[in-house]
Every structure is written in structure tokens, then in C-alpha cells.
Amino acid sequence: MHSNVYLPDEFLHEMSAILPAHLSMADFIESCQQPLRKSIRVNTLKMSVDQFKRLANSKGWQLTQIPWCETGFWIDADESEVPLGNTAEHMCGVFYIQEASSMLPVTALFPNQETPFLSVLDMAAAPGSKTTQIAAMMDNGGVLVANEFSSSRVKVLHANIERCGVRNCALSNFDARVFGGWLPEQFDAILLDAPCSGEGTVRKDADAMKNWSKASTLAIAETQKDLIESAFHALKPGGYLVYSTCTLSVEENQQVCHHLKETFGENIEFDSLGSLFPDAEKALTEEGFLHVFPQIYDSEGFFVARLKKTGSVAAPEVKKRLGKFPFSKASKRQVQDIEAQLQQQLHISLPNDCQIWLRDDDVWLFPNALEPMLGELRFSRMGIKIAQTHKKGYRWQHQVATTLATGDEPCCVELCIEDAREWYMGRDIRPDNQSGKGEVFVTFNNQVIGLGKWVGNRIKNGLPRELVRDKNLF
Template identity: 70%
Template sequence: MHPNIQFPQSFLEAMAKIMPDTLHMDDFIAACQRPLRKSIRVNTLKISVDDFLKLAHNKQWQLSPVPWCETGFWIEADETLVPLGNTAEHMAGLFYIQEASSMMPVSALFSDTNETPSYRCVLDVAAAPGSKTTQMASLMDNEGVLVANEFSASRVKVLHANIERCGVRNAALTNFDGRIFGGWLPEQFDAILLDAPCSGEGTIRKDPDAMKNWSPESVISIADTQKDLIESAFQSLKVGGTLVYSTCTLSQEENQQVCWHLKNTYGDAVSFEPLNDLFPEANKALTEDGFLHIFPQVYDCEGFFVAKLRKHAAVTTPEVKKRLGKFPFAKATKKVSQDIAQQLESSLGIVLPEHSTLWIRDNDVWLFPDALEEMLGEVRFSRMGIKIAETHKKGYRWQHQVATALASWNIDHSVELNTEQAREWYMGRDIRPDDLSGKGEVIVCYDKNVIGLGKWVGNRIKNGLPRELVRDKNLF
């Protein structure tokens, strides 16, 4: 618990002014001083919810459904020996540890079930560490293209590691200030999530220092950036498209006023979509504009804000001069594509997915989602799709993401590790399965879940786990 959390007096006064009459300041402070309930989201790219519920029962994990996310659960688990993040199920990408309230923006973006199939092109403006990106990828079922942008170069690595772990193959990563998209990719996206950088007033339950540098002046400064970001996101949205704006903060300056800034700027081109039907009891946090302004005591979660907006008309976008240089990839010929596909199926039993195309860069083979092609040459991507192979004299050397993003357990092309061997695997060590040997690459599994790709060297499997995924302690 965090009973000694100190709030700036000016913050408490600001909250008292905007808190609905149905809520009380004592309850707000008490909620902020309680630890957060731990929550997870099932990654349906790897496992169904029903199968995960059976797994959780066997693990003696107690799950309670999160009402605004069909794949979200609050979890009670004994973590005295192994933290949830070091369990085999987490490392295999079967679930993502995600705060319950942060599941809400993506649920809002995809809440119109009749529209979800038309989300061919989606943008996540501020994507790291990847909780919402991977949530969107699962709802898209790895179809279309999901552009995941992150301004901080160091956080792009974390974003990519989580995308890789969760088996996402339709993502294209960018590393830009989010304010560039309106000019560089105008009217490009069917749906956009702007989970904006904010003052983090709602996160104090998990971070007692969240308010350490808080001031009314910093709130205003951040709100100015948020207004720039929402304008750019709106410019990049197709007419008829959906934009969800969210923050993990509570001040109206960073929430309602940012949405109204967009409405006042673009008038009838903007409408607010009410979120009263997003989940049972959503009305408890509903504002008069149809937004969800969530104080932590309402649903016993982080403080959060979610607004859903729709674009009804084209708007003026900034003029930009593009100097991107030569695109370093070339589309694989039909003959080369067929050869790669045949060898992949023959060696690992993997069939390349539809709506994707092979591209070549030097000796590397990449798989891009087809929906990405219209953006190639329009903006610079730091990583696109998945790298599936490196060419060499005898054919192709398959890569880790072939296993994590394309493979499933297959008795003919995989090897099943025991618990001790799986620990060794995640620690980056080679494996010597009992009385087994083989040739070429092999899909490595634990508990019938794919955990990587190895290569037989006699009776030893050479470890192919990327360096950034190697763990060194406290494993399952």
C-alpha cells in the first residue's frame, strides 16, 4: 500500500472543483492510497479465452472479468516464487500484463462491431510499451496494417519486443513526434488511437512518485502538446473514420478541453460518439459530452479518460516536403516467393498467410502486410512486418519471428521441451533433448506453446532466441 502518498494541495483543490457531486474526496484519496488490482489481457493471437480460462484454473489463478474488455481479467495469483511476468505463459505471449483501465480505449475504438472488418489501416500514435498495440492487433486478427509510432527511440525497442512476444505480424513501427502524421499521411487511416502523453494524475496507485513534479503550469504545457497531437491525428484520419483520445490523467485541461479544442477548430467535421453503451455501468463515469472521465474509486482502477470522435469532412492538412531517399526493399518475384513458400512449408510446416507479400533487402527476406504497400515511400518506417529468413548458399535460414508469428505446435516439425530445458532456453542456452537429433531448423515448444526457433547441430539444438528476449533469473 501507499498510505503516505502526498498530494499537492492545488491538485486536491482542482479535483474538488471537477469531481461529480456523486463522488467524495475522501473516497478519492483512499482509492489512490490502495494498491492496484493486478490485471491481464488474454492474447487471442496465441490462445482462445476459453483455453486460457482452463489454463488459469490449472494454475490456481483466480480471474474476474474486466467489464469493458472481453479478453481482460483481474487476477489473483501467488507470485511469491515466480512473478507473473516470468511465467512460461507470459513469455510465450499468451497474456499481457495490462492495467484494466488502459484496455478501455481500444475497446472503445473497436466497439462498432459492424465497422471492425473495415479497419484495414490503423494508427497508434503513442504506442510504447505496446499494451494497446498488441490489443489492437488481436482485434484485427493480424489483418490489415497497424502503424505503431513511438517518439522515444529507446522505447521503440521495448515496443518491438512486446510485439514480437505476442506474435504480431501486421505492425509497422515508426519513430516520430506524433505531430507529423497529419502532413505526412493525410486521410490515411480508418481508425486512430491517441493515448496521449499526459501528467499521469491517474497513475499514482502504481507509481507513488507520479505527482512528484506536478504543477498547474505543467498541466497547461502538456495540454498544448496534446492539442497539437489531436489535430495531427484528426488530419491523418479518413473521412468517416474513428479517433479515440485517451489519457491516464484527470484534469479537464488535458481531457475535455483537448477534445473541445478539436471541435472548435474543425466544427461540424468533428462529432463526439457517446460511450454510455460501452459496458454495463459506464454511465457512472459518463460526462455530459459522452466521454468517460474515470476517477479511481468508481471502478477501483487507475484514473482514466476516454473520448470517441468521428470525422465527417476533409480538413486542411500541412504541406510537407519529403526527402526519403531510395526505398531499400524490393518485392520478391513470383518465382522467388513460390520457392520461399515451398521451402518454409517443407522444412517447418508453415504456410504463409494471405494478404501479405514477401520483400527482399540484401540477403534478408521480410513479410509485409499488403495494406502497408500504399504507405511505402510516403514515410520512413523503422521496422515493417516480420523478418522471416536470411538467404545463404543452401537456401534460407529461418528467423525467430517465423516461429512466434507464424507457427503453431506441430508434432512433425517441433520439439517439446521439459520445464528445466525451457528455463535453459529462455536463458539463451543450447538444449540437448534426450535421445533426439535432427537436421535444420526446428520449432521449439513448451507445454505445446511455441517459444522459439532452434537449429539442430547433431544431438544439440542451437538457441535462436534474440538477445533482447534472453532472461537470466527467477524463471518458471
């Protein structure tokens, strides 16, 4: 019980005015004072849900299905010795610790369309929970542009993308208001999980409302209106836009969506989420949005709306100064050489929906669907870096292991638990009675966790620094 949760009187007055008739303020306050149930999402880029269920059973983890996410579960696990975030399964990206309500927007973004989305934009992506969920829904196909305004959070975003085996992503670091003018009508689907006042997060952070004010809420809503207009312009006609927040006020939620409808009229439609999952009607608004108060599903407070763009509108004109694009597409001969050596040394074949691009001595793998955007926007990182060239060939990189390897390659070395701990702490390892030559995938519990290189009877550690952990490991 978090009885010390701070709920300003003015905020409670605002909530009492908008709370649906079938809900009570007493239940709302009581729910806000209850800690959240822990929830996780299975990363199907690494493991199927059925495989994860068997894994959880072997570890004594109790799973309860989250109704709006086929890969999401509330989890009851003994964390007295090792927190879930320090388990081997979490560190190699098999699952992501994610609040249950936070899984709703991505579920809403993917209606049962006949053709998969080839281009998706996540406008406010860090720390990466929804980005990695989108990538899994896309099965690493097409291109996913993940934007984050805060430079300091881009590193966290990239680390999570890397950990989860995402290879179809391009990262950018902009105020998301630029997308409507810079990439007009470029995306099949867009998620705008907008920056907000965070009124729904008090169950996670008892002090979340310490600086709350009505004036601040209204100011944030103006920024949200700018962002949703930008999203509209960046969306292709016929595409879907999901707008979501972890706040509860109508000013930051319903009114932002109505602003878009009022601005673009018949070119935007509200798409009802009433059939998204069983019992969705308990949180349904008259417009078809989901306004999730914490007591409805015993979760964080959240808001989700799905909108469809039905017509084209001229985007704002912008002047671009991008400079020379620093990458060049690999020649046919270079591609053949890279593919041959990758197959010979690591038994890896490159996916058909990607292309090899070069920058100085670096070899990159870009999604084909990214190419129309190259030269239109400056990305901070695109696709995955697979190699560095040197005089004797190629030095393969960590993301070859996390995004392309399956663990069935003959150059895999299965580690014992002690060696796996050493690996995650960034140290070289000496597997018992083994030695070899060249680069090798290291695995633990049959999951690929990295790429190393034999030096006699020692495997030199190739784990990127941002993924190194220093204590309390499985």
C-alpha cells in the first residue's frame, strides 16, 4: 500500500468531474494508492509465447494473460535473490518489463489489416518498450523510425533495441514537430505516445503529482496539439495514427484528438477501439477512445485513441540543409564478398529485405524500406552495423549475433552459468577444455548472448559497453 501517494485536491476535483458514472472516486483514490502488478511482454523476435510459458513454468514464475496483448503477462516471481531485470532471459532480450497499460497503444496500432505496414513512425520512443513491441509486431520487416527528442535518452533507447534483436529500426533525435514537414505522407502507421503530465503514473511513482498544476496541463496540451498535427501530415492517406498518453485529463486526451478532427475535418476519422479486446467497453468513450482509469483493469491510468487518415492535405513547406549523405550503397562485388565471408565464417545469411551500405571502414545493413527516406531526414543511427573492414577481411559486430544468429550455427559455444555471468560483466572467458580459432557466437540456455573471438583457449569478449552489467546477475 502506497498511502503516501500525493494527490492534489485540485486534481481530485478535476477527476471527479470527468469520472464516468459507473466508477467511484473512492475506488479511484484507493487504486492510486495500490502498488502496480508487475508485468512483462514476451519478445517474439527471440522466443515464441509457448516457449516462454514453458520457460516460466520451469522457473516457478506464475503468468496471467493481459487481455489486450497476446504477448503480455502479469507475472508473479520470487525476486528476493535476483530481480527480473537481472535475469539472463531479460538481459538477452527474451522479455521486456513493461507496464500492462503501456502495451495497449501498439495493440491498437495494428488492426487486422490485410497487408503488413512497411513504414512505421514512433514519435516519442525512449526508453523503447513500445518501439520493441512494434518491431516484434512487424517481425523485423519494413522500417521502423524511432524518434526521441531527449539526447540523453537515445542511448537507453538504442541499448534496448540492441538487446531485443531489432534490426529494422532507424533512430532520430528531433523535436517530433518536424516530421510533418520533413517526411510528409511517408508512413503507413504512426504511434504518438505523447509527452504528458503523467497523472496515470502515481501507482509507480508516489511523487508523480508533486509538481502538478492545471496551468501546466493546459500548456502541455498545446504541445500535444502541435505533435498530433505533425503526425497527421507524416501519415499516408489510409494510414492509422494512434495517440496515447499515461495521463487522465480530457485536455491532454480527448480534446487533442478533437483538435485534429476540427483542423482537418473529413480527412480524419475516429476508429473505435470497442472490439480491441474483451471488456474494452468498460473504458470506452463515446468517440470510441479508451480512457483507462486505474481501477478499471487494476493498471496505470492511460488513454488510447486510434485515428484513420482518409484524405490528403498539403504539408507545411520546410527548407532542408542536410549536407552530404555519408553512406554509399555497396557494389555487387562488395555485397557478394561480404555475404560469402559471413556465410563461411559464421554460417549466417543476410535477410532479403535489407541492403548493405558502407561508411569508411564500417559495413551496415539497412532495411530496404528505409531508402526513400535517406537524404530526406538526418538519422542518428540506421539499421545495424554488421562489420568493420580490415586488411584480412571483416571484423563482425555484436548485432550480427543478436539480430541474425539463431543459436543453431555450428560456431556456437554454450556457456555455463559462471561464464555467462562473466560475459555480461564484460570479461573474457575460458570455457572448460575448449579452444578454437576465429569469431564465435556464445550462448546461454540456448539463447545467443553475444559474439566473441577465440584467442587460444580464451574467448575475447565483444559485448558493447552499454550492455555490460556489474552486479547481482542471475
